[in-house]
Amino acid sequence: MNATDRQNTNPPARKLHIVTYGCQMNVYDSARMADVLAPLGYAPVATPEGADMVIMNTCHIRERAADKMFSALGRLRDIKQADGGGMMIAVAGCVAQAEGDMILKRAPYVDIVVGPQAYHRLPELIAQAHRSRKAVLDTEFPVEPKFDFLPDVAAPQGVIANLTVQEGCDKFCSFCVVPYTRGAEASRPAASIIAEATRMVAQGTREIALLGQNVNAYHGERPDGRAWTLARLLAALAEIPDLRRLRYTTSHPSDMTEELVLAHRDNAKLMPFLHLPVQSGADKILAAMNRKHKADDFRRIVARLRDVRPDMAFTSDFIIGHPGESDADFAATMALVRETGFALAYSFNYSPRPGTPAAALPQVEARVKDARLYELQAELRRQQDAFNAASVGLTMPVLFTGPGRHPGQMAGRSPYAQPVVVSSATALPGEEHRVKITQANPNSLLGCLDKEQIAA
Ligand code: SAH
Numbered sequence: 001m002n003a004t005d006r007q008n009t010n011p012p013a014r015k016l017h018i019v020t021y022g023c024q025m026n027v028y029d030s031a032r033m034a035d036v037l038a039p040l041g042y043a044p045v046a047t048p049e050g051a052d053m054v055i056m057n058t059c060h061i062r063e064r065a066a067d068k069m070f071s072a073l074g075r076l077r078d079i080k081q082a083d084g085g086g087m088m089i090a091v092a093g094c095v096a097q098a099e100g101d102m103i104l105k106r107a108p109y110v111d112i113v114v115g116p117q118a119y120h121r122l123p124e125l126i127a128q129a130h131r132s133r134k135a136v137l138d139t140e141f142p143v144e145p146k147f148d149f150l151p152d153v154a155a156p157q158g159v160i161a162n163l164t165v166q167e168g169c170d171k172f173c174s175f176c177v178v179p180y181t182r183g184a185e186a187s188r189p190a191a192s193i194i195a196e197a198t199r200m201v202a203q204g205t206r207e208i209a210l211l212g213q214n215v216n217a218y219h220g221e222r223p224d225g226r227a228w229t230l231a232r233l234l235a236a237l238a239e240i241p242d243l244r245r246l247r248y249t250t251s252h253p254s255d256m257t258e259e260l261v262l263a264h265r266d267n268a269k270l271m272p273f274l275h276l277p278v279q280s281g282a283d284k285i286l287a288a289m290n291r292k293h294k295a296d297d298f299r300r301i302v303a304r305l306r307d308v309r310p311d312m313a314f315t316s317d318f319i320i321g322h323p324g325e326s327d328a329d330f331a332a333t334m335a336l337v338r339e340t341g342f343a344l345a346y347s348f349n350y351s352p353r354p355g356t357p358a359a360a361l362p363q364v365e366a367r368v369k370d371a372r373l374y375e376l377q378a379e380l381r382r383q384q385d386a387f388n389a390a391s392v393g394l395t396m397p398v399l400f401t402g403p404g405r406h407p408g409q410m411a412g413r414s415p416y417a418q419p420v421v422v423s424s425a426t427a428l429p430g431e432e433h434r435v436k437i438t439q440a441n442p443n444s445l446l447g448c449l450d451k452e453q454i455a456a
């Protein structure tokens with residue numbers, strides 16, 4: 001590639017393959033990287049074989065995530081060699097940010113290392129890598145947020161879509177790499193989010209989840225210079241007529257304001273479903289984690305939300321075996337879980353991450369962590385099954401997204417994001433219908449259209 005290529009109105013067709021690991025933020029970033037490269041002629045392809053460019057968008061949250069990346073890179077090297085070496089390999093995302101130099105040392109066949117705050121510069125990095133025939137690394141945190149430089153979202157995003165509104169984290173939990181890989185907390189201006197959401201809805205999106213590492217700390221600027229809270233932003237987005245549903249994730253208990261709690265009562269488009277990671281039920285461990293909230297703060301928020309919205313359901317994240325976790329601390333976590341009753345929750349063994357404070361502390365034995373995680377996950381599985389089983393017999397609005405796996409079926413999502421399948425020849429993607437739930441499977445529900453009350 002050279003400067004002339006980029007000035008052409010019809011750039012040469014090139015094949016782009018993106019592999020995404022990690023959180024929804026990475027999924028969103030991968031789509032935006034494809035948008036950034038589209039004007040250069042790059043079109044997405046499903047496999048790395050024969051691709052001109054492969055981007056691995058990586059996650060650094062736990063050790064296993066980073067290991068997965070290095071083994072996948074090994075496979076890409078083989079494909080690159082088999083293709084005669086023409087394929088360009090870029091490593092993006094959180095491992096790129098945290099371990100950029102190490103990647104170039106361990107995997108010299110990588111051409112570009114680009115951090116999550118720098119991918120709007122991909123076109124320059126590609127040109128540079130071609131020119132110099134040497135690997136290039138860009139893990140700077142620019143002064144201006146990358147959102148100022150990104151093109152508008154190009155492709156239709158589907159009936160259910162994500163929209164990043166906030167990025168980065170200033171909380172520095174003892175165990176977590178995110179503040180180092182994503183940088184300081186930054187919110188996108190409200191006007192650009194509303195414009196993007198409006199465009200997405202015009203292209204058929206009906207449900208939007210606002211994404212941020214600490215999305216409820218959102219404080220985006222308005223054109224008049226004042227900051228908007230997340231509740232205010234959700235209220236503005238609810239005014240887009242054809243948008244039916246709003247969600248937001250991930251929230252931190254310390255930023256769960258009364259205003260946001262009341263949004264669950266007052267904003268009819270906001271779903272009665274919240275992902276609120278608590279990590280542990282023991283105050284001693286929450287303090288060691290630098291979480292800045294206690295177990296009772298979490299209990300209060302859950303109770304308050306159930307007060308204003310009785311059909312509210314919750315999901316959460318738990319870390320088992322953080323340094324210092326005793327049997328009694330684990331018992332406090334189990335007690336909190338039993339008391340709360342989750343629709344679903346994610347739980348992980350603590351994984352020491354380089355450069356984070358907890359990694360330097362004496363560690364809980366692997367055997368102990370495994371036994372505790374097993375016990376917690378058995379309880380969470382029971383709760384998830386109970387939550388799904390309790391849906392049977394209920395009639396709930398389902399937003400349809402497309403055909404189901406079998407002929408004649410349509411699939412969609414419940415207000416609690418459960419996949420729901422119905423036999424229907426009438427429901428269309430983008431429509432919301434009332435569905436009577438007839439059966440609960442481990443990860444999905446079956447139902448039939450309630451013909452009396454069509455909501456779409
Ligand atoms: N911003 C969110 C979550 C970000 S990371 C929050 O504040 O909760 C997603 C989840 O990964 C975390 O909630 C945590 O449960 C888990 N996690 C993060 N670092 C981890 C580590 N070092 N070991 C195990 N799990 C971890």
Ligand code: SF4
Nearest residue numbers: 169171172173176178
């Ligand atoms: Fe990580 Fe804590 Fe920030 Fe969440 S709040 S991203 S767990 S440092």
Ligand code: F3S
Nearest residue numbers: 022023059060061094
């Ligand atoms: Fe992983 Fe980075 Fe997301 S570490 S969880 S991809 S913010």
